[in-house]
Amino acid sequence: MIRKAVFPAAGLGTRFLPATKAQPKEMLVLVDKPIIQYGVEEAAAAGVNHIILVTGRGKNAIEDHFDVSIELETFLEARGKTEQLAEIRKVSNLINFAYVRQGEPLGLGHAVLVAAELVGDEPFAVVLGDDVIDAQPSALKQMADVFERVKGPVLAVERVPESEVSAYGVVDIAESLGDGVYRIKDLVEKPPRAEAPSNLAIIGRYILTPDIFPALRATAVDRTGEIQLTNGLRRLLKQRPIYGYEVKGVRHDTGNKLGFLKAVVYFALRRPDLAEPFRKYLKTIDGENRA
Numbered sequence: 001m002i003r004k005a006v007f008p009a010a011g012l013g014t015r016f017l018p019a020t021k022a023q024p025k026e027m028l029v030l031v032d033k034p035i036i037q038y039g040v041e042e043a044a045a046a047g048v049n050h051i052i053l054v055t056g057r058g059k060n061a062i063e064d065h066f067d068v069s070i071e072l073e074t075f076l077e078a079r080g081k082t083e084q085l086a087e088i089r090k091v092s093n094l095i096n097f098a099y100v101r102q103g104e105p106l107g108l109g110h111a112v113l114v115a116a117e118l119v120g121d122e123p124f125a126v127v128l129g130d131d132v133i134d135a136q137p138s139a140l141k142q143m144a145d146v147f148e149r150v151k152g153p154v155l156a157v158e159r160v161p162e163s164e165v166s167a168y169g170v171v172d173i174a175e176s177l178g179d180g181v182y183r184i185k186d187l188v189e190k191p192p193r194a195e196a197p198s199n200l201a202i203i204g205r206y207i208l209t210p211d212i213f214p215a216l217r218a219t220a221v222d223r224t225g226e227i228q229l230t231n232g233l234r235r236l237l238k239q240r241p242i243y244g245y246e247v248k249g250v251r252h253d254t255g256n257k258l259g260f261l262k263a264v265v266y267f268a269l270r271r272p273d274l275a276e277p278f279r280k281y282l283k284t285i286d287g288e289n290r291a
Contacts, residue, residue, distance in 0.1 A: 002144050002207060003050055004118075005043040005125040008111035009036065010056030010102035015256055024059045026129050028260065031267050031274070035254050036062060036129040043127060044095050046140035051097050052118045054111045056104075066097050107226025109216045116213045123147065126229075128204025132263055134270075135249025139205055146181055146245045147207045153236070155184070156205035157244040158251060166190050168201035169230035171244050180246035184237065189222070189230040200244060202230065203251060212236055 013025030020028075026036035040051060053062060076085040102114050112126060125140055133139040139156065147154045157171055167190065174185035188197060206229070216232035233242060252263035268278050 001047055002123055002125050002140075002147065003048060004052060004120075004122065005048045005050070005127050005140070006052045006054060006112060006115045006119065007036065007039065007127050007129060008054045008102075008108060009059060009062060009129060010054055010105045010111060012056075012105065016260075022058075024062055025255075026059075027061050027065065028254070030132065030254070030260075030263050031271065034065060035132060037065070038132045039127045039129045040066070040094060042133065042135075042138040042140050043125065045138040046125070046144050048125060048140070049095055051095050052115045053097060053099050054102050054114050055099055056102050063097075063099060066094070107222075107224075107228055109219060109227035109229040109232045112208075112229060112232075113213060113216050113227070119210065119213075121210050123207060123209050126206040126208060130253060130255035131204030132252045132254055133205070133247060133249045134252075134266070135247060139247045139249055140207075142247055142249075143205060143207050143245055146243065150177070150181065150241070150243050152240060153209055153212070153233070153242045154207040155233070155242065155244050156203045156247050157182070157200045158203045158246065159199050160201045162193060162196070162199055165196040165199055165201060166193055168203075169228075170196050170198060171200050171202060172197035173200065173244070177243075180248070182244040184242045184244050187230050187234045187237065187242075189228050200246075202244075203247075205247065209240075211239065215239075 009024065009026050011025065013020035016025050016028065027034040030038065043051065055062060073085060098118050100114055100118060102111055127140065135142065143154050143156060155171070160168060169187055169189045170191055171184045172186040172188070174183045176182050186197060212232060215236040216227060219227055219232045219235055222228055222231065236242065252266060253259035254263050269275050
């Protein structure tokens with residue numbers, strides 16, 4: 001069973017400036033929940049009960065969000081706002097949290113290394129909050145089931161347009177094991193389009209084994225001075241099989257503005273209390289544009 005999940009959250013969020021000058025990008029809101037909460041709820045649905053948040057300077061709002069707020073709870077209780085009270089209590093009671101500082105954002109591989117002591121000697125998940133995945137069962141639960149089957153690291157992969165492969169780590173497939181599971185032959189970090197071994201891109205979900213830590217420690221920094229997780233996995237691949245899995249669900253990349261806006265619309269239209277009036281509003285905008 002996967003008990004722990006690492007959430008790297010030390011990035012500066014420069015794509016969303018000026019909004020992220022004074023608040024973490026992970027706290028940008030999709031309808032009425034911050035981005036990071038979607039990932040935490042996904043992890044909880046997979047049976048994870050310990051979240052390790054790798055944070056940096058200016059990320060206190062994330063810690064506050066998942067902490068108990070006695071003052072707010074007392075206020076809501078006194079006003080009889082039971083639904084809102086239940087919602088914020090659900091957030092603080094969702095899961096156990098631990099926090100570790102990365103210091104400098106020196107790459108995803110470095111962020112995972114920073115969490116090594118808190119992870120210990122057991123399999124664990126890595127969740128990139130930018131990727132919000134609507135899936136049933138949850139994306140991480142699907143991957144945990146695959147992990148039980150293959151007994152090795154599992155990376156979430158998704159087919160992307162060939163024009164976008166250079167923005168991702170890309171896998172080369174050795175063989176298909178059926179039902180969206182692949183044994184990986186090689187991994188390449190952000191290859192030029194003409195050199196990409198496939199269009200199966202690694203997306204923001206991983207289930208890893210603790211032998212990734214010595215592999216990352218032995219991984220050299222890249223030309224930007226960062227330790228890339230893909231390069232560490234490539235080193236680990238020389239020692240053991242690694243698998244890819246095509247998650248069954250809808251992924252939103254909220255790390256860019258267009259993806260974020262699409263996610264807002266998607267989740268708003270899935271809300272029974274908002275879907276119909278919001279859909280009507282969108283139609284009026286469409287009509288105005290055609291006019």
